[in-house]
Amino acid sequence: MLDIQIFRDDPDRIRADFSKRGLDESIIDEVLRLDGRWREVRFEVDQFRKARNSAARMISEAKKKGDDEEVKLILSQVSSLGSKIEDLEADAQRLVSERDAIRLQIPNLLHEDVPIGESDQKNVEISRHGNSPDFDFQPKTHNELIEQNHWVDLSRGSKITGSRQYFLMGDLARLDMALQQYSADFLINRGYTLVQPPLMMNRRAYEGVTDLSDFENVMYGVEPDGYYLIATSEHPLTAMRMDEVIEQSELPIKMVGVSPCFRREVGAHGMSDRGIWRVHQFTKVEQVIICKPEDSWDHHVELLENAKELWDSLGLHYRVVDICTGDMGTVASRKYDLEAWLPGAKEFKEVVSCSNCTDYQANRLKMRFRKSGGNEAVHTLNSTAVATSRALVAILEQYQASDGSVTVPDVLVPAMGGKRALAPNQ
């Protein structure tokens, strides 16, 4: 959510962003109109309250002196104030909640260097890393590999739950755990605090960190308690300091979250999403930073570098992409993706997403840091380290041999109990 002060001081800045994103500007004026009305009503109700407070003080004085006549006189003068205040209060409440309902839908301000474009087709490739594996055979898709080696049981997964659910089995399950262990250690060694979060959040906390449409399209609800299963540990780790004033000495807060992630994936279909590329549940190792505003762009680079060095160490070929306006989403001000090369599918596909959300989440969460002259909203950033299911797909496709066997990346061998290749299941 954007600070209301930006609407009042510099609405053209928001308009400029809207035109980059191709959005209808009229709701900006609607926010300004409601805000103006609210401030008028607020002023009016404050005047009535002032009158009521001074009357209350005079009654108190008169009672102390035992002057009952005076008390009656004042009471007769102020008897109608209560209902007037109540009416105006209701108006103010209505105006401000209408204003903020619109404000919640307005996306974050973009970093000035974000490339302009209407869809992911206009994302800009920044760099390529690692070497594309050189096969002297036709590489298989991960889908063919998991089927041949019986590493994933999708049909029984859907039998006991529903579509896109799966059992991960044998050495591929072990590789999943190895990836978690290795990636978490990688970031712990860089000063990040390991955090295992709650896997469910209440509505208020969740509204602080995500686009409202995600409640229909992304998150699973847990009834009858009214909780939501987390779509990523970014959400609980970021919301963790909701309603708090953080001491400067605590900043920056750097965390590495490890958790299962649950996603409804409404509307996902088709060949490109077969196998375990797009599933309802996966495990993710996530980086989260809460910091002072002036430091956030440095930390954004830091998160990206962490991700790149982690993926370099896994020996995987990937590229870095600068996300354009049309692919940005609501919350981030700037976003880089890592896209891994999938030789079977013959394309680069998203495996890491690295965002600076500036003060957008912090404003919703009322998450500030102590500062003389007025506390200020912190900045929040997040980046995937490894989403295990997608990293598994990249490893399967890039580390495959002609017979369908798969080598273990060197750095994961210790966590695989010394195994250098994944054994097939019977």
Add this chain to the structure above:
RNA sequence: GCAGACGUCGCAUAGCCUGGUAUUGCGCCGGAUUUGAAAUCCGGUGUCCCUUGGACUCGGGAGUUCGAAUCUCUCCGUCUGCGCCA
């Protein structure tokens, strides 16, 4: 699940019974003092509206009242004990 206690400014704490300007300490920020630091002293330290100034804020919401941290109802949360339990 049962029983009890509790929720006050960043933290801690008084006020609640008996309704009438939210107390004090710590932390933090600024200043004085100092070669520097500590200690000490002074001031500031939540949110909103604004022109001086004002309004709001005691877990959330509702009610009673001229007036609610204080009384009533309700919801949420925390702690303790018992029970159950990986």
